[in-house]
Amino acid sequence: MRYYTDEHEWIEVEGDIATVGITDYAQGQLGDIVFVELPEVGAMIEQGKDAAVVESVKAASDVYAPITGEITEVNPALEEDPALVNSAPEDGGWFFKMTIADAGELDGLMDEDGYKAFLEGL
Amino acid sequence: MSDHDTEDHLEDIPLEALPLDAWHRARGARLVPFAGYEMPIQYEGIVAEHNWTRESAGLFDVSHMGQLVLSGPGLDEAVEAVLPIDLSTLKLGQQRYSLLLDEEGGVLDDLMVSRWPEALYLVVNGATKWDDMGTLREALPDDITMNYLDERALLALQGPKAADALARHATGEYPLSALTFMKFGRFRIAGHDVTIARAGYTGEDGFEISLPAEAAAEIADLLCGEPEVKPIGLGARDSLRLEAGLPLYGHDLSPETSPIEAGLTFGINKRRRTEGGYPGAERINREIVEGTARKWVGLKIEGRLPAREGAEVFSGAEKIGTVTSGGFSPTLGAPIAMAYVASEHAAIGTQLEVEVRGKRLAATVSPTPFVPHRYHRGN
Numbered sequence: 001m002r003y004y005t006d007e008h009e010w011i012e013v014e015g016d017i018a019t020v021g022i023t024d025y026a027q028g029q030l031g032d033i034v035f036v037e038l039p040e041v042g043a044m045i046e047q048g049k050d051a052a053v054v055e056s057v058k059a060a061s062d063v064y065a066p067i068t069g070e071i072t073e074v075n076p077a078l079e080e081d082p083a084l085v086n087s088a089p090e091d092g093g094w095f096f097k098m099t100i101a102d103a104g105e106l107d108g109l110m111d112e113d114g115y116k117a118f119l120e121g122l
Numbered sequence: 123m124s125d126h127d128t129e130d131h132l133e134d135i136p137l138e139a140l141p142l143d144a145w146h147r148a149r150g151a152r153l154v155p156f157a158g159y160e161m162p163i164q165y166e167g168i169v170a171e172h173n174w175t176r177e178s179a180g181l182f183d184v185s186h187m188g189q190l191v192l193s194g195p196g197l198d199e200a201v202e203a204v205l206p207i208d209l210s211t212l213k214l215g216q217q218r219y220s221l222l223l224d225e226e227g228g229v230l231d232d233l234m235v236s237r238w239p240e241a242l243y244l245v246v247n248g249a250t251k252w253d254d255m256g257t258l259r260e261a262l263p264d265d266i267t268m269n270y271l272d273e274r275a276l277l278a279l280q281g282p283k284a285a286d287a288l289a290r291h292a293t294g295e296y297p298l299s300a301l302t303f304m305k306f307g308r309f310r311i312a313g314h315d316v317t318i319a320r321a322g323y324t325g326e327d328g329f330e331i332s333l334p335a336e337a338a339a340e341i342a343d344l345l346c347g348e349p350e351v352k353p354i355g356l357g358a359r360d361s362l363r364l365e366a367g368l369p370l371y372g373h374d375l376s377p378e379t380s381p382i383e384a385g386l387t388f389g390i391n392k393r394r395r396t397e398g399g400y401p402g403a404e405r406i407n408r409e410i411v412e413g414t415a416r417k418w419v420g421l422k423i424e425g426r427l428p429a430r431e432g433a434e435v436f437s438g439a440e441k442i443g444t445v446t447s448g449g450f451s452p453t454l455g456a457p458i459a460m461a462y463v464a465s466e467h468a469a470i471g472t473q474l475e476v477e478v479r480g481k482r483l484a485a486t487v488s489p490t491p492f493v494p495h496r497y498h499r500g501n
Contacts, residue, residue, distance in 0.1 A: 031357065032169040034450040034457075035426045037479070053479065055428050057168045057450050058357050082426070 003106055004115035005066045010090055011109065013100065020066060021094040022054070022085065025119055030056040033085045038074040038096055045071065045098070047105055052095050054085065067105040069098035140185045141275045141335040145342055149353055157248035159186045161356055168357035172452045175324055175362055176493075179281035180354030181345050188251030189274050189332060190258070193241040194266035201242060204261045205235065206400040208391035212237045217304045217319050221381050221389045222246075222254060227402025227409075228377035230257060232369065232389070236306050236319065243317070245276070245330070247371045261401075275338035280328030280362075282496065283350035288329055291344055292318060302500035303327075311341050320498060323359065325366025325491055327498040364458060365451050367420055367490030373431055374418065374446040374460055382409035383462065384418045416443065417468040420490035421459045421476065423483050426450075428457040429476040435461050436475045436482065442467050445476060453493045459485070 003011045008026035012019040027033065035055035045051050045065040052063040074096045077084055085093040100106070110118060137160045140146075146153060151162035162183065164171060174180055192201060198209040207220045217236040224230055231250045236243040246254045251270075259268060279288055289298045294309035298318070301307055306319035314337040322328035333341055345351050360370070369375050369384055380402075381389050387410055394400060395410050423429055428450045435443035448459030459476065467474060472487040 031164060031167055032452075034428065037427065055450070057172075057361055057452065058163070060428075060430060 002112060003066070003109035004112065004118075005064075005109055006118060007064055007066075009063060009066045011066045011106075012094075013106065016100055017072060017097050018067060018069065018100055019094050019097050020051070022063060022089055023115070024089045027086050027089040027093070030054055030059075030061060030085075032057050033082045036078045036082045036085060036095065038078065039071045041071050041074060043071045045069065055082075063095065065098070066109065067098070068101040070101075071096050071098050073097040140183060141338040142183045142185065142342055145339045146183065146353070149346075151353070151355060154356070156356060157186045159248065161186060162353070164355040164357045165353050168355070168361060169452045171352070171354040171358035172361050174352050175281045175326065175354055175358060176453060177282070178352075179279055179284040179287050179328075179348075179350045180324075180358070181342060181351055182278040182280065182354050182359055183275070183338075183342070184248075184278050184330070185275040185335070185338070186248030187276055188244075188246040188248065188254060189271040189276060190244040190246065190251075190255065191238070191241050191269040191271060192244065192258075192262070192266055193269075194263075196263070197240075197242060197266060200262050200266050201235075202394075203399060204258060204401065206390040206394045206403070206406065207235060208393045209237075209242075210393070211391070214239060215305055215307060217306050217321055218391075219386075219389050221386065222257060223381070223400065223402040223406070224377055225401050226377075227380050227405035229371070229375040229379055229381055229384070230254065230377060232371055232375060232386070234319070234321065249372055271332070273335050274332050275335045277331045277333065277338065277342060277345070278322050278324075278328060279331065279345060279351065280322045280324040280354075281326050281350075284326070284328045285498065287345060287348040287350045288318070288331075290348065291341075292316070301329075303497040312337070312344055314341065316341075323366075323368060324362040325368070325493060325495045325497075326362075327496055361449055361452060364447055364449055364460065365453055365491065365493040366495060367460070367492060369418070369460070370447060379418075379462070380406060380409055380414065382406060383414045383416055413465065415465055416462045417465050418446070418460060418462050419468050420488045420492060421445070421448075421461055421474065421485040422454075422488040422492070423448075423457040423459060423476060423485045425483060426457065427478055427481070427483060429459045429478050429483060429485070433459070433461075434477050435463055435485070436477060437464075437467050437472075442474070451492060457483075458488075458492050460490070463487070 037053040433445040443463030
């Protein structure tokens with residue numbers, strides 16, 4: 001099941017692990033991405049707190065943790081090729097995987113249709 | 123996801139539309155607030171636009187900048203009391219970089235001055251133009267007339283193929299090719315009277331075209347109809363000027379910086395360095411002789427993480443400077459920055475560190491421009 005936040009992150013939930021990235025809309029807004037600063041594996045991050053930083057040619061942007069949990073893995077491909085976030089934002093350009101400390105937090109997020117409607121309203 | 127962008131936030135002030143507003147939107151530009159206007163930040167993407175300008179030619183709408191014409195009796199003398207320029211050596215058809223300084227020698231703006239028949243034509247920064255007009259009006263005698271050309275647009279065509287593309291449309295008393303760097307002349311494009319200066323803000327050969335606002339869309343269409351030319355946004359304008367080592371007012375220059383610290387001594391013309399007689403002359407002329415405590419330098423940064431404006435610069439444990447402009451250089455494929463650093467750490471090759479989000483990045487003081495200028499100076 002895939003969820004979306006109003007900060008343009010996506011969360012793919014498989015069992016008790018969530019994979020997190022930014023949406024195609026987000027990468028389009030950021031432009032050419034040159035660096036992604038990822039969290040440490042093992043870090044506990046609360047929902048809404050800084051989890052990663054995306055550096056485009058123009059500016060740095062924060063990526064927030066969409067839910068609370070422990071970082072279990074970060075995408076090693078982004079170190080060599082941060083532009084993956086531009087070319088495959090909702091697939092190979094994922095940022096990190098995390099545990100789901102409180103499944104209730106997922107209820108507050110949007111599903112794909114909800115996110116599409118949210119984008120249309122921007 | 124949220125920007126911690128350092129651009130000025132002007133949301134509270136109603137934004138004005140540039141003459142080419144609809145033209146930009148029709149071409150897919152994303153518009154952002156800048157200098158009180160809605161301006162195109164990018165069309166297809168900053169890196170693609172940046173590279174296109176370095177390889178071919180890019181059209182920039184810089185109509186937010188202030189175009190001013192000064193005229194009246196005793197013009198040169200009056201203007202020399204305000205700017206550190208030597209107008210006795212500025213001939214008809216020449217353009218020169220100058221600086222508007224406060225009484226303490228701090229930079230109020232940087233600008234271009236061109237000699238027109240019986241007049242001087244100034245191009246000042248968009249974000250500062252209203253303050254500049256106030257400063258100039260205050261400082262100039264009443265019989266000097268200042269006209270703000272708010273019905274003129276300004277387009278820059280920049281890149282190695284700019285001259286080829288523009289020559290197909292610009293006609294005048296002499297061919298466009300007769301213009302060399304920092305010269306300007308009157309031409310006609312599609313029946314409209316324009317002035318063209320061979321200058322720009324990218325480090326490439328290129329032109330700045332002042333034209334009637336109502337002709338802007340027609341001329342922009344004409345130029346972008348040439349195979350060499352694409353429209354380029356503010357994003358690439360910033361990365362291009364950073365590679366060219368050129369300062370951006372409000373970031374690299376401010377009332378808190380002196381032009382000598384910034385390496386802009388050429389903006390204080392030679393005669394004025396001894397004669398003085400311009401605002402801030404005492405400090406500026408002293409600094410030219412004695413040097414300054416800090417200097418504006420280029421930094422090449424190791425790795426891929428850019429250091430942005432505000433990042434602190436260290437030599438060991440000691441904080442010795444601050445980044446004023448920084449980003450990722452598309453041409454070099456690496457982060458670059460400009461910073462004010464203590465003069466004892468300003469020599470080319472000095473190893474320093476820049477702090478970004480608590481991490482220390484290795485940085486080397488490097489010659490600027492980072493990417494060589496390719497101005498057309500003629501033979």
